[in-house]
Structures are given as structure tokens and as C-alpha cells.
Amino acid sequence: MAIHFDADDSKYRSAAGEILRRHDNGEAEANITSAVRDLLLLTGLVRSEEMREENPPSDGSRRAVDLTALDTFIEFKRRVGTASGGAPNPQYVEQLDDYLAQSAKQGKVRMGVLTDGKHWLLRWPGAGDVRLTRPYAFTLDEPDNWIGLYEWLRDSALVSLDGISPDREGIEEHFGPGSPSYQRDIAALKTLYQDNSEMETIRVKRRLWYDLLRTALGEIAYTTEGMDSPIHHDTEEMDDLFIRHTYLSAVIGMVVQASFGIDIRRLAETDPADLLQGRELYRATGLQGVLESDFFAWPNEVGGEPLLQTLARRVARFDWADAPPDTAATLYESVIPPEERRQLGEYYTPAWLARAMIRELVDDPLNQRVLDPACGSGTFVAEAVTHFIATAREAKWEPWDLLNRLREAVTGIDVHPVAVHLARAAWTLAARPAISDASEAGHDASLSIPVYLGDALQLRFRTGDMFAQHNITVQVEDEENTELVFPVSLVERAETFDALMGDVSASIEKGGDPYLALDDNGIIDLAERQVMGDTIAAMSRLHDKGRNHIWAYYARNMVRPVVLSRSKVDVVIGNPPWINYNQTADILRDELKNLSRNSYGIWAGGHYATQQDVAGLFFSRCVDLYLEDGGVIGFVLPHSALQAGQYSKWRSGQWKARKMGPSVQVDFTLKPAWDLEQLKPNSFFPIPASVAFARKLSPDTSGKPLAGTVERWLGSAGAANVRRELVGITHKGAEGTSPYGALARNGATIFPRVLFFVEETQNTAIVRAAPTVTVNPRKGSLDKAPWKDLDLTTITGQTVEAKHLFNVHLGETIAPYVTLEPLKVLLPLKQGDAAIPANDRGPGGIRLGGLERRMRERWQTVSRLWEENKALANRLNLLERLDYMGNLSSQLAWQSNPQNRPVRVAYSSSGQPTAAILDGDDDLVENVLFWVPCRSIEEAKYLLAIVNSRALYESVSGLMPKGQFGARHLHKHLWNLSIPEFDPTEESHIVIAEAGASAAVGAKAKLDHLREQRGDELTVAMVRRELRAWLRTSGEGQAVESAVGKLLESE
Incomplete structure (x- = not known):
């Protein structure tokens, strides 16, 4: 209902004042109930017929809820709290929660409010701990704040506003995670899923959903902390994503129906299951393929209709008449937050870029067929549809001709099971003007939405496997190796095939005769009828085993890319x-x-x-x-x-x-x-x-x-x-073109850091074992789960032989021309070892006899921690991780025999190039650095000058992969510049080396001064910032830029 009133009218303030007066006087609950009822009626939040007093929370219950308004239970107390404040009495909360639980058991999902007139608390089934902040609670502290109570009841407790604008703000407020209604609905869906997740039909849907999601997003389909801690398909986190995807698909389907004039309020009361199936939409509009019994229709099979009714009433409060094509994408972005979309690798193309690309490539839209084979949220298909309609209208096409051509003009494919919902909605909403024009002109506007769930690369179903002469085969992968076979000639008639599969599925569901669908859809070819007859029989058998509810949808969609590849298109576009x-x-x-x-x-x-x-x-x-x-x-x-x-x-x-x-x-x-x-x-x-x-x-x-x-x-x-x-x-x-490309090596992958990096601590024993060190794990801000959360008690305060302790340089110990204090690591080798004591059969890949006694115990402990906590897909033992690509062994080999290259330069692998000479021959280099062995100190200074120069950074930036904040990964990209090997007889090389030597002396002096000034507060970020500022203005820095600039320009 649309509510219009004069907010300055004193009667509203008076009504709120009466509620507070009865609260302050400690009047009976019935009196407070009456005052609140008056306010609800006065403001128009609820009509009289939409309220009931003393209503049982469930059939057969002897208890009664004080007031039921719309779908909300309101329970009144003289005092909600145990004290003068608003903290609620746990018994009262438990009472209301019990009422809500009783109602939920009978399928009615409601909100609940606990109040004494002044303090208002919002509850719902599964709400968990009490929260006293908005929107979960409200305090009416004075009569003038009546408008605040009105808005809280309207938006959070009763959700009684109608005609809400479907802009991004409104959608996020009512359908996003911050909405109590969303939290209630997700909790109800979760309960439904948990109670029925072992049903065969749900297991099949969940498995197919996960397989397709994995195809779309890769092994990182759900990773909370990076590549080393993936969350796998059988975890609670993936179940949670499946539940939210179900919620999204339901809401999106209802939005599309409402946008085409379907009264989803009425449909929710008469046939709530159809909210997910679209039969009424098809009957009323002829639109097919917008809603189908897919992975997310499972609530219909487990008694979820009351939840769907609640959702429909909420969706119906919006004005979807002019919903823009990106409405579904906005819903998705509201439910799946940005950080989670980043972790999932989901980035959708902005409309301005899609529009520019469509205008660039689709220059004859009335005669070109357009395909987006990775259509995602549907941005490209919506822009292509809009472009087609605008061009056809300019050309004065008749509505029927326009719509008939549009059926084949723009097609989308995506293997992501939710993206297809978004793209179908986008196509349909973009095409709505053409559909409406055709309908108003008296034409049949029926069409099947040409956006398909499918593998555009055709890897899941290779062409050779799918085609046996004239048929396409989809494997069900059940115990009987069931196959669903479809005639290519029929599949190529997309409208007919889609309608046939929809009719067959619906007939099987209703217990009718599915073979009649062949007659209803004009299948007269004997070969087609025979093949489809066998397939219908197979689908009927699957239905009898509780597995049919998805296969008609799945097969109809997955065969589409193969057929499209036979007919070809004029334009392929997308992201x-x-x-x-x-x-x-x-x-x-x-x-x-x-x-x-x-x-x-x-x-x-x-x-x-x-x-x-x-x-x-x-x-x-x-x-x-x-x-x-x-x-x-x-x-x-x-x-x-x-x-x-x-x-x-x-x-x-x-x-x-x-x-x-x-x-x-x-x-x-x-x-x-x-x-x-x-x-x-x-x-x-x-x-x-x-x-x-x-x-x-x-x-x-x-x-x-x-x-x-x-x-x-x-x-x-x-x-x-x-x-x-x-x-x-x-x-x-x-x-690369520089000879240094072959010499540069990546440092060792010393990971997980908490198992290797240590800080020395005091040994409190009266007698200290020599030569040993006592250490604690070194934890850092960049540590990732699960490693940052491990219980490391067993390696804390541990005493280990000192010969296993090494200095290591990494990004935080390197600045332009200088090194800072190296970090310490404990490794499964001894100082001076030329090789790692490896043994494939030993713990973590190490021969324990090659370690000292205390280090043996530590190695076995950290190896066990690695095996217990590494990603399930990671098959490396701890040594294989440590010496990945031989990046530790190569350093040991250099240390034991540097040959004619006794000096090392280390440089950063990312960000602005930063290099320094390593002073300690026994120091190791970690993976975030590269190291280059040099023939002389002069050659090392030559490289220092080049790598630390702005001239090099400007030259190499164009070759570096880019991040959100600019050129990101240096790696070996700098050696793709023509940087010649140092020649001690070449004058320009000598000039560069001398400039590098002078800059190194100046940088060391600057670092010493910074240490005197800042002491322990000095960080590598400060050092780098100060040194780069000094290099920009100093004579030493300018000499480097001049010499290196000439070299790079000449090469």
C-alpha cells in the first residue's frame, strides 16, 4: 500500500506519546498492545483486516501471540528488559523464538518483534544471539521520534511499503545481507537444505551445480585465503553459496515475472511452486526458458512453498514495471559482496564498455547474428538486444518481424549456473519493448529465451563423443550409465526442442503421458520420434528414482553450444x-x-x-x-x-x-x-x-x-x-634478449612462513646446550589461513642446533642499493651443506640422519603440521614445497662452488625495481626476490645502477603484468630489454658501474642517518621512500639516470 501523510500532523506524535505514557506507567500489556495497534492503523502501516490479536503461533497450540500484523508476530511485555535499560529478558526472547519456530515448522516463515512500547527487538527463526543495534532493534525514546519507529517498522519489521523503486540502493536495502528479511529467508532456506540435503534429487542438483561452478571458476571456485587454502565442494561454505544462489535465482525469477505483469502476490497464494517454474508466465506471455526447474528449484520438492510466498510478497512491494536490464546483476552484487566476488574471480563487464564494443563490431545488427559465449551477467547480450531493437525501430520494422528476427539475432552461453539466470533476465528485460510491441499489435509474442547453460569450449562434451552420426548424447553418470540421446535435426530447431523438453518434463512431473508431447510439438519424423521415445523412457526411469528433476533442463542447455557451432554466427563478443x-x-x-x-x-x-x-x-x-x-x-x-x-x-x-x-x-x-x-x-x-x-x-x-x-x-x-x-x-x-635473463634465479619458496621463520628468544635454563638457539615462530601480517591460526605451541620456545639457522633476505630486507637486517629461518640442512639431505621415504622428504638430533624432532613436527593443514589438492611434501623448482638447491650449489661469479645481486620480483648486493655468501634468498651471480663487484654495481634507476622502471613498465595500482610483477621481464652483459672495457659500462658505486655509498650513509633518527621505528617502507626521494634529487642519483638512460636508448 502506498502511504501518504503529513509528518507534521501532531496526531502521530500524540499516538507515540500515548505508547510511551503507558510504558512509563507500567500499564498492562494489553494496554500497550492497544496503543501500538492504534499507531499501526493511524500511519497506514497495516490495515485492520491485516491484524489479529491473541493468534496461536501454530495450529493446535494453546499459546497465543499478542498481535499478528501482516507476517509479523508482535509480543508485548510491561518491561522487555530485566533492568531499566533495553537488554531483553532471555526468557522473553526464548518465548518469542519458540513462537516463530512453531510457525516455521508448519511452513510459515515470519518476523517477530518483542516490545514494551519503548524498546523494540527484531527476531526471526534462526536469528541467533540478540543484537541491540539497528536494524535489529529500535528505541522509542521520545514522542518526536515516532517517524523513526514508523520507518523501522516499515522497512525492517513489517516491510509494508509498496511501490519501492528498484534502484541499487533499494535492492541492497531490502534484498542484501544487511536486511533482516534477507537473514530470515537465508536462515529458513538453510534449514530446508540441511533437513533434506540427503535426498537424491537435491544431491544430484548440488553435485551438478558444483561441477559447473568449478568449470566456470576453476579450482579456486571458493577460496577464502588464497591458493593454499581452498574450500572444497563438500564443505559448509560451499553449501552456504549454494543456498544463496538458490535465493538469488528465486528472487530474480519473481522479478522478471512481476516486470511482465504477473501478479506474483496472487500466484504465491494459489500456486507458490510456480514461482520457480514459470508456467503462469508462459501461459500469459508465451515466454519460455526464463524460469525452469533447474538446480535451484529444489525448495518446491521439500515443502519450501511458504518461504516462496514470503519472498514473493516482499518482491511484490517493488515497482518492477520499468526494471532496467541490469536488475538481476544488481541483485547478485547485493547478495554476493565485492570481496567474495573477487575471491570467486567474478568480474562483470561495465555497461559502458560493452556498449562501446557492440557499437564497434555490430555495425549491421539487422543482418548479423551475435553470440556471447561467456555471457556472465548478460551485459553484452542486453546491449546487443537494445542495439538491435533501436535499429529495427529506426528502419520501421513491423513488431512481429522485429521480434521474429530477434529470436536468433542475439544468443548467450555461460557455464556458470547463476550467471545464466542473470543473463536470461537481462536478455528478457532488454527485449521487453519488442515483446510488448508485438503483443499489442495482436501477434503471438511467444519465444524461447536464447541464453543457455553450456560449455562454450565444448570440453565437458567433446564433439566426437556427442555426435554419433545424427544424434547428440549426454551422459547422466549414474549406476546404469544412462544416456540421454537427442536428434541433431531436432536440437537445431531451438524453439521446438525447448518447448518439447519443457512439455516432457512437466508431463513426467504430473504423472501424465509424456509421449503426447511429441504430437503436441509436431514431431512427425519417424527417426526423431524413435530416438526421443527412448530418451523419454530414460527420463521417466530417472524420475522414478528421484533423479529426473534436473535432466530435461540440463540436457536441453548443454547440447546448445554444439548446435551453435554447426550454424556459425557473424559476431562473437564478450569477456x-x-x-x-x-x-x-x-x-x-x-x-x-x-x-x-x-x-x-x-x-x-x-x-x-x-x-x-x-x-x-x-x-x-x-x-x-x-x-x-x-x-x-x-x-x-x-x-x-x-x-x-x-x-x-x-x-x-x-x-x-x-x-x-x-x-x-x-x-x-x-x-x-x-x-x-x-x-x-x-x-x-x-x-x-x-x-x-x-x-x-x-x-x-x-x-x-x-x-x-x-x-x-x-x-x-x-x-x-x-x-x-x-x-x-x-x-x-x-x-628475453639480455644475457642476464639466463642467470637470474628465483629465490626459495620458504612457505608456510610460520613453520620456518623464527625469532631468537632467551633460553631460561641455568645451563645452555651449546651450540644451540632458542626460538619462537615468527608471525607476520601477511600470513594466511590456516597457517596464521595454527596452534604452534610445540615449536614455541624450542631449542635447536644453531647450525640449522640461516639468514634469509626477502622483500622486507631490500631497499635501493642497501640491505637491511636479514630474517632467520630454521631449515632441514646444515650450514655449509652443498645439498639438502633428501629422502623420498623420510618425513617430509628428508633423511633424518642428515639433521642434528633436536632439529630432527622439529622437522617431524612441522612436516606433520604441513600435511594436516595443506590444501587437499596439494600433493607436495614439505621439502618439495621448500625446494620448489630447485630454487633452494640452486643457491646451495652456488655457495659450494660460485665458479667465476662470486658476487650476488638480489632484486625484488614485484613493484618498483629494487636491488642490492648481498654481503653474506651464506645468506639465502626467499621467493619474493631474484638473484643474479656476477663476475666482479664492478659488474654488481653496474647492475645495481640499472635495476634501481627510474629509466629502467619506465622502460620495463610496459612489459610487466598490470595490477589495479599499476605495473605489478617484475620477475624476469626487465631482461627482455636489451641490457648487455657488463664489459669492463666498455666506457659506458664503466660509467654506469662508477655511478652505481657512488649511489651505493650515498645510500649507505643515508641509511645510517635514518637509523640514528628513527631507531627501532624504522621500516623498510620508510627506507625505500627516503632513499628514492634522495636519488631523485641527489647528484649521485642523477648521474645514474643519465648513464642508464643513454644505455637503454642506445640499445
């Missing part, structure tokens, strides 16, 4: 996954690498192997599978695609791995790529982005590389006045 190969689901990883290496020849090996992401392969695969010869493609890609080494073979535009194999050729000169790195703020993706365009060529034509110039965008992201300029790009090849 593919950016996950690395080593993050992809293990069941697909080998197939992805095989495609990259053996089908398209774009795999970059060596030290680029682990850095490669799937985006380049996705681009190539979609060109191959879906694009017509002469068709065009535009994808959002990581900025590194423009120049990084792992993309070097992909940028060639010639994708052919074997002489006799398939050839895919593209012309990257179609349009200059877009460089989006300089847009501000650059936070629309986790790392800076680019857009690459290409035209597909015939296989016998040579592709043209992505080279030369790109179009750099400058200005504010999304602004109309963004400037574009053509700039040259520097390509980083697969191998």
Missing part, C-alpha cells in the same frame, strides 16, 4: 574467463593444455607456462567453433595480451599446431586493439584490461598479427569525453 591454467578444474586442465598446445599451437612453455591464462585459448576456440569465415570477434582480455610473452604465439594470428592439423587464421589488423590501462579509476577489473578485435580468415589465408599500434583510452572510465590516441606497443617475446 572470457581470465583464470590461469593451473587454477582450472583438474578434470579439464589437461584438455585445455592439449587444445592450446596441440590444436592451436599457442601454448608458451618455459617460465611462462604457469602464468598463462585461459583467455587467449577461449578467444581462439570461439573463433574456430562459432565464427563464420569473414566474421568478427571482440573480447575483453587482460592487458598483458597486448605484449606479454605468454600471448606471443596467440598474437601471431596463425593458430596451427601440426602440419596436417586444423588451421585457424585471423586478421588482427581489422581494428586497433583498445588499451584501457590509463582509464581512471582503473578498478572495473582486478587488473588493467584491453580489448582485441579480429576477423576470421579462410584456413588457406595467412593470419595477420596483433602488432604496431593500439588505441589507448585516456580519461575517466565510462565518461562520454574519453580521449583515444594511437600509440605503439612493445612486444615481449617468449625469451
